[in-house]
Amino acid sequence: MTRDEAFLQFLLRMGDNTLILGHRVSEWCGHSPVLEEDIALANTALDLIGQTQFWLGLAGEVQGDGKSADDIAFLRDVWDFRNLLLVEVPNGDFGRTLMRQFLFDAWHSIQLGHLMKSSDERVAAIAEKASKEVAYHLERSADTVVGLGDGTEESHRRMQESLDYLWPYVGEMFQSDEVDAEMVAAGIAPDPASLRDDYDALITRILADATLTIPDSRFGHKGGRTGKMHTEHLGHLLTQMQWLQRAYPGSNW
């Protein structure tokens, strides 16, 4: 694998995470429990889609065959996507959506903190901008997880169920492979495995405040960030997201 090939994979991983999670969050539009949450969910989705434009735009540049961020987002099939499985699982109830957001934001904020020091200036610049937005995402998702975990009996039960359901998707964030080794060697991005301790410290503190129990198992589903095996859900998401581009190819929108 050349450095550029690895760099492209890395950029797709970053951009596909924000694209797919942004899409999922946007599915809430008009259906959330309270008006402030409608605003916050739309705002989060908007930030994530904005970050996607940067990551996938840079991916197109690195790929060098004239593809735009839109081409990459709307014209690839499931096996070409490099997002974590965590971000493609369906929203479930509001509790699961916010728990997923928290588990992702915690990783995302740590990851972006490292990327701000990337040897690649373009990566550092995107990370710098995104980290400001993600700091807010994390503050909000953590507060909500605490509020609902330590709320009523029902909200506590639902949040624990969400954590139990999502926990097997956490491990994938820290699985390193040859792409990561190449990124570490180039000083572009950190080794995913090296982020685990900071992550555990952060989520342990918040989930303790939320009076929730982290499951014992360290088992982790994998296959999203390598593209080897996504969940069945991603295909349905793409069917909707890519429909216009697929049905009316070559149009300007």
Added chain:
Amino acid sequence: MYAQMVKSEAAQDDPEKLAAFQARIDAGEKIEPKDWMPAAYRKTLIRQIGQHAHSEIVGQLPEGNWITRAPTLERKAILLAKVQDEAGHGLYLYCAAETLGVSRDELTEMLLDGRMKYSSIFNYPTLNWSDIGAVGWLVDGAAIINQVPLQRTSFGPYSRAMIRVCKEESFHARQGFDAIRKMAEGTPEQKKMAQDSVNRLWFPALMMFGPSDKESVHSEQSMAWKIKMNTNDELRQKFVDQTVPQIEFLGLDLPDPGIKWNEERGHYDYTDPDWSEFFDVIKGNGPCNTDRLAARNKAWDDGAWVRDGLMAHAKKKAAASVAAE
């Protein structure tokens, strides 16, 4: 019926206070929440601001219908930003209504059980991508024509909310025109979508100004109180005059064969919307009324545990901070 109710309530107010109130309005003063106001003024404003707020909230649904299918990342981002603005407008308007002594939860319950209405336009479906452009251009365009005069309305909090809302709405209308222009100038299929949107949404947009002046029951008193600044027909004519040249600019066919420039009046003539359809929609028989209300009820009911959970947590935190003092 409502006009009769307004009349009988007005009769209960002290005539001297009423006269002084009217004098303040005539002098162009703003009425603030703590000022004395006639019961019917309060009631009418709660109805009007509440309906406006509800429209912003229900309006998220037809636009949200296309967020997950937006054709480019930029269009998706623009639509998300717009829907977020609409929810924000809902929030300011509920706050303005709350200054009149009604809570947001009470207003929400009245929306959910059908006692309060929202704009009839949101009971129409968004069926192709071009509808998103048309909603921005025609629907927000019509809303702006309704709302610009309300920036001068007599009730201070409503006037201030309208000033903010209008700024954002004019951005929405411009982005809507830009989106539909891309379609009108695009492939034959895209142009067909644009034409379909204009044909379907034209009359519902005209209905947004409310029934013809001959049939409008709220007008006279509301105009005297500067809650309403122009008649429905004046505003509708303004919309037609502004929009017809834009349709022609887009190279689309006019959606109404009755549209013709009338030299004598200095306005476009147009065919009146089918008012029996309008009254059907108002009564709950529009194409989407049942689904829209069901979606809002489901969101509210499914979210009860979230609101309860967050309230319970806030109480625990407050109790803990009192205990610590």
